[in-house]
Amino acid sequence: MxxxxxxxxxxxxxxxxxxxxxxxxxxxxxxxxxxxxxxxxxxxxxxxxxxxxxxxxxxxxxxxxxxxxxxxxxxxxxxGFIDTHIHAAQYANAGLFGKSSLLDWLETYTFPLEASLSDLSRARRVYARCIRRTLSHGTTTAAYFATLDVAATNLLADLCLSMGQRAFVGRVCMDRTEMNPAYYRDASTEASLEATRQTVEHVRRIDPGFDVVSPILTPRFAPSCTREVMAGLAQMHRETGLPIQTHLSENPGEIRLVAQLFPESSSYTDVYHRLGLLTPRTVLAHAVHLSEEEAEVIAREGAKVSHCPCSNTSLTSGAARVRWLWDKGIDVGLGTDVSGGYSHSILEAARQAAMVSRHVAMNIEIPRDDDDDAAAAEEKTKEKERVKLTVEEVLYLATRGGAKCVGLEEKVxxxxxxxxxxxxxxxxxxxxxxxxxxxxxxxxxxxxxxxxxxxxxxxxxxxxxxxxxxxxxxxxxxxxxxxxxxxxx
CATH class of the missing domain: 2.30.40.10 (Urease, subunit C, domain 1)
Structure with a gap:
């Protein structure tokens, strides 16, 4: 060069x-x-x-x-915009979500496409187009989920480096046999961790200082992973300092499933907390349905949230409360979540974040005029106005907010x-x-x-x-x- x-x-x-x-x-x-x-x-x-x-x-x-x-x-x-949550492997499916909810959409659209990218010629077409398209919309940094295939994940890292996009590239871990399709899952817990080590070492070879491209540890989400693989990734984080990305409380059905799979945990957030995955270098995508206690734990551990308004709406997952997260002391950035989200543009995500905040506001009920508690009505009216995000705030989410999420606030x-x-x-x-x-x-x-x-x-x-x-x-x-x-x- x-x-x-x-x-x-x-x-x-x-x-x-x-x-x-x-x-x-x-x-x-x-x-x-x-x-x-x-x-x-x-x-x-x-x-x-x-x-x-x-x-x-x-x-x-x-x-x-x-x-x-x-x-x-x-x-x-x-x-430049910072996309804190995007699935490069799903780019070819952008706009294809039908009437699905999250779990149905994974089985119908997502897993088949991701599995097919073990064909590296196919992966190159999808990944190169994803990078070119996001760059053309001003995305200079992207936190990418790839697939579980090592060679395809390494190819994504190679392409990001050669095409000049700053990126965090994660090989997805998914070793739980009863939750992942037989054609698309890690062979074992140890195989999952070893494959992750291979992708980390590959990125270290091509960009030794992680100046442009960095590996990121990626347990897909709690239902797809065993306790052992999540604990192993947490140990890897402690040894290397590498960042972590995963999903959290995106959809009510997903939350119920987590409660069934992890009965010892008090909440979805508690699963990650118990296993050592909540850290200041962790990016949690969605966080739509958090309790007060969960938000307090996330804030205390310093973990971040990627707000994905387009995906949350497309898959009918819910409306995340950005103002509430900020009030709890949680740093928030924006994610496109392609292809749960149909748009790869962070500018689009920013305006959708503004719109979703207005839907949050509309769901705040103000007591009727005949209610005797005028003070309560006034407080609710103020709250409705306050939860709405401004132009300045959503552009902050798209830039400095995202930089904080991925640990680059001193750089970009x-x-x-x-x-x-x-x-x-x-x-x-x-x-x-x-x-x-x-x-x-x-x-x-x-x-x-x-x-x-x-x-x-x-x-x-x-x-x-x-x-x-x-x-x-x-x-x-x-x-x-x-x-x-x-x-x-």
Whole structure:
């Protein structure tokens, strides 16, 4: 691989400052060194040429050795999205869930497709397309479930590294004989753990520092695993520090099944807690139906939650309560959960998170006017408003929130000096007086997407329009660790 060139990015930058606020700065420049790290930031200078000159002087860089990207009118730089829960092996089934509930969907659609990817030519087609598609939507980091096949899982790691997507790649463990189909399960507990060790060592060989691709320990979910394999993965975590990903309390039927399989545990969460799988490096997908006690345990152990609003709706699993999770002290990110979720776009997941929060609000009952307890009615009204997530909050979930979930909060999710340049260039087209679109410097012809900007919107309003109307046509360029990994033609 040829040496990476230094970068200068000039224009408007938008990123999350806190959960509740965006930091939007104009006439600014960011310098990225040859290692892909932000070396300097110049904000609020008179013009972009001045920002460029100041950065070159401050760092002593020769302009001939620097690639310059200047945002056109209507464009802005935004951090890359982080998908904290996606099944790369299920990408080919996106949109196929019929009228299924979770357990039926696994048997009908999921297990047959995943098993078929032991054919590596088939796996390459699915995985390469999944990576290209998610990159085109601005996903710079993805926490992937692969399959139980070692070679296919290793292929996914190879492809992520070669195509430049930051990734956590997990070989799924599923050794319980009575719960997994005979054609798709680990041969034994020890075989499951040994296969996981093989994938860990493969990733260590191709990316020794786990700078771009990391292994992640992946017990599929409690019903598919024996106590022994989950305890073995917990021991592996303690020895290596590797992250863990699994599913939790997605569906009422699943929860009842867990109670039958693990009668010694007081809850679904308690299964993982007893076996050592709840850690600060654990990502729990869904967490829709948690009790107060379960949330307290998750918060105390520092485990994270991946909120998957599209999948939770598609499979009729339920509506996760993000505000409630935050109030409990639990870090939350966003997951597409392809293919339980039909969309591979984290921007879509962000807007669905906003919509699901409104359904949570609608389910809060306010006492009727003839009720004597006016104070209680007022409190319920305030609660209804408070549970609704804002534009700023769902974009935080998509970036800094996701970075916290996967342990990369010091590296990605924002535009501070020392962080790595995982970012996307977003373009919004302006509408002319005749109703035609002004070319924004990216894309061809009329292929500009659904975001129409008329010129009188504030920048906060433009970002809101992008959240609710945007798609991959607005994602013009994508970088990971300073490397350009996608450019829209």
């Amino acid at each position: 040829s040496p990476q060139r230094k970068l200068l990015l000039l224009g408007t930058f938008v990123h999350s400052k806190t959960q509740q606020s965006l930091d939007i700065f104009h006439n600014a420049g960011i310098a990225v060194d040859a290692d892909g790290k932000i070396a300097a930031v110049e904000r609020d200078v008179p013009d972009l040429s001045e920002a460029k000159a100041r950065l070159l002087t401050k760092l002593g860089w020769d302009e001939a050795e620097v690639d310059v990207t200047q945002a056109a009118d209507g464009q802005f730089f935004f951090p 999710g924002g535009f501070e000096v020392g962080m790595e340049w995982d970012a996307q260039l977003v373009g919004l087209s302006h509408v002319h007086d005749d109703g035609e679109l002004h070319h924004d410097g990216g894309g061809d012809g009329d292929d500009h997407g659904f975001v129409d900007v008329f010129g009188w919107e504030s920048w906060g309003e433009r970002v809101a329009k992008w959240l609710y109307n945007g798609d991959d046509r607005n994602t013009k360029r994508v970088w990971v660790k300073g490397r350009l990994v996608h450019r829209r033609r």
